[in-house]
Structure formats: C-alpha cells, structure tokens
Amino acid sequence: MSREEILRAKDRSITHLRGILGDDAETVIAEERYGFISGLLRDVLKKPPIERITLSDKIDNVVINRWLGIPLFLALMYGMFQFVFTLSVPLMGWINELFGGLAGYASGVSPAWLSSLLANGIIGGVGSVLIFIPPIFLLFIAIAILEDCGYMARAAFIMDRLMHKIRLHGRSFIPMILGFGCNIAAIMACRTIENPKDRLTTILINPFMSCGARLPIYILLAGAFFTANQGLVVFSMYLIGIIIAIIMALVLRRSILKGPSGHFVMELPPYRLPTVTGVLVHTWERGRQFLIRAGTVIFGIVVLVWLLSSLPWGVEYASAESVIGKIGSFIAPVLAPAGFGQWEAAVSLVFGFLTKEVVVGTMGAMFGVGGGILGGTIATRLGWTPLVAFAFMVFCLLYVPCVAALGTIRSETNSWKWTGFAAVYTTAIAWIAATLIFQIGRLFIA
C-alpha cells in the first residue's frame, strides 16, 4: 500500500467508527474508561451519603478567597523573605567569625606568596561566598514547604489571569517561582509548557527572576548601604525582576513570538502537611548545586582572581597596575553612566558571568577581605553611595545569565540564535535600567 492509500484507509475507518458510535473515538474511549472505573467503584467503595466538605475545601475558602486570595499571596511572599533574612543574620555571623579566625592563622604562614594566596585568595574569596549558605538554604526551605503543602498550584490558579494577560500560561508561573531558586532548574521546568511560543517566552524571561546566586550580592550591598531597610531593598530587587519579566513577556509575545497561548486544565491537589524529610530532600537537591559550584567553579575563579591580581609579579595586590586592573579599566568607561565605572566593579561583573555569586567573591578576593566587613570596604574603597549600590544591584539582577544558564537555554531551545539573543538583550536592558536609576536618582538626591 502506498502512503496515500494508508491515509485514505485511516480516514475511512474514522468516518466508519463515528457512524457506528455517534461520537469520535477519543470521547468514546474516555467515556468507556471512566464508565468502567465508576462501575468498579460502585462494587467496592462505600461512599458516605452526604458529600463531606474536606479540610482542603475549608482552607481554600480562605486562601483563594475572592478578596483575601491576592493579599494573602503577597503577604506569604513577603513573609517568606522576612523569615529568611531574620533567621540568617545570626548564622551568618558565626560563619564570618569562623573565616576571620582561619584568615588569622593563614597570615602567619610563610612564604609570603602562600600566605597571600591563602588569606587574600582562598579564605577571603570562598569565605565571602560560603557566608551565604544560611539565606540560600532558608529560601530553598521556604520554597520547598510551599511546594510540598500544595500552595504552589493555588498560586498558579490565583496568578493565571495575570499570566494570561501577559500572553503567558498559568504553568509559566511555576518556572518563574523556581527561577527564584535557580534559573537552570527553572528553564528545564519549562518543558511542561506545551505551547512552543509560551515555552520560549517563559525561557527567555526566566533569567530576570532573581536566582539564589544573586542573593549574596543583594545581602552584602543592602546590608552595607541600607542598614535600616535591608529586607525591603532585597524585596525590591525581586519585584523589579518580576516587573521587567512581565514587560518583556508582553513585548516578545506581541512582536517576534506572536500567537495564541495554550490551555489551563490543572488539578488543585488537596493540602498536605509537608514532611520534614520531603522538605529537606527538596532543599538539598537545589542547595547542593550551590555548594558544588562553591567548591569547584567558584574555588577555581577565586584562585584565578588572586593570580590575575598578583601578576605581573611585584605589583601591589589587586592594584590598577595588575592584569586584572587593566582588564577592568578597559570595560569600566562603558559602565560609568550607570554610576559604577570603577575598574573593580567591571572586573567583578566580568567574573560574575561565570556564576553570579562570584561578583561578591571577586570583590572579596580583590580587597582581601571576606564576609561581614566586605560591604563597608566596598563603600570606602569605591566611594559608592547607596544610589550607586542600588543601580549596581539592579545591573547584577538583569545582566547576562550565568554561563550555565545560557548553556541550559542552548540545550532547551536547541538554538544558538535564541541563546545569543538571551545574552545580548538581557545585558542591554540591565545597562539601560541601571543608567536610568542612577541618572534619575541623582536628580532627586543631589
């Protein structure tokens, strides 16, 4: 039989079946399947005569209530950040003391270059990244609890109207939330979105969802420059990321990714009390990626930064005459309109492309200090005002996704074109946003 004959035979069979069954095969199969199930259930299941109102229904009457739903959702998100920061402050203090003590031992080592590598490079650099273990793990715990108890599906239910308004799907909401943990995991989670244009848009805007690796930058700078409003400033970073993501979704969906969005048929599972093991497993799955990076990539980068800061031999550590100073001085003028045109800032941003928490580690290694006093050191050495720190944070939030996230975009879209697009457009938006904030802010503050 030829191809055409087979196709004709298929069409004949479809018409024939529709003639006998009075409906299309899909419906008949589904009906029969559920018919069999309900028949079976009649035999084996005793149902209470009155329909019980479950505890889940009672909770939903409050949680996704018409008036309370959105305020509760926002309050939950805000409460989550407050929980994370309040709890992590004392823990970070302990880690800081630990690394301070280690650096003290290391400075007694000879020869001098080894002592410098240990104290300035490794302990300063790794210490300034590891200090962020408490907030990152606490945030992952909070996300895992919301996921495991069943609230995440409600969040999609509450947010779908808005997501649909920006021409996206309710399912795009879950990857967006996951983006707060790690964009790589989030971009991979976009696989559940069936509509190709919905999916590509969600992938392209995901890097604006502020991942856990950017958190160290905010905590450090907000802690040093906005002592009174730390939580609020960090919260505003997440909010700015969300707003930019929404704007870009609208722009993309109306220009290069035009087309209708997919359907929204989803179960709202009953609420469950999260188990300690479940939450810990989920937290660990995400958190270990941070630890692995801290132990491998970040460690390597920290040593590289130390080396570039010390070469050519004999220069003052991390001075403008060192190799790293020359690289930074080359890029710095481009960043000057955004307020942070110092070569140190440029260098840390270049290294941040490898993985974003390294922005902090690089500064730690360059200034030879780690943890708690690094923020103050930046303020004095670079002469930053709170406004500059804010513009810098916004730049870090928006600019090019880390190299691993770009790699994921490449494998998920199977296109170098979209990967290149993601790298370039995010950096352009970051520069524009940081420049606007600095230039407009300067008018009001000066």
Next chain:
Amino acid sequence: MTVKTLNDLKCGERGRIVKIGGGGSIRRRLLDMGVVPGSEVKMERVAPLGDPIEIKVKGYNLSLRRKEAASIQVEAT
C-alpha cells in the same frame, strides 16, 4: 431540562456534562482529566481575578479557564 455551558454555572451549582465541544489538545486534556459526558460537576469557586474557575469532578478539584469551560455543555441537576 435546560442545557447551558459549564461557564454559566454559579458557585455551588451542579450539573451533568452533556457534550464537550472545542477540539484539539484542550478537548483531549479535558477527557483525560475525567471531564467526560455523564460526569457530575459542581462549580466550586472563581479565582480572585475572575478567571480561571475551580470545579469539582470525579471527587477532585480541577481548575480551568472560563473560555475552556464555555465549550463544555452541562444540564442542570
């Protein structure tokens, strides 16, 4: 017996599914999730922003958009 769409049900109202219109992947998905002719449904609630809606079908809670619900014909029970 009045036939209307699932979208027309008020909160707390019940109905029996008569026909699922529409086509393509939405229809297939609804059938897979147990939204089949003959099923009892109950309108549970509407999302805070007015869309999507939540229904009870086959003893579990399902959410779908109003536009999708409008393609499902139900008879009031």
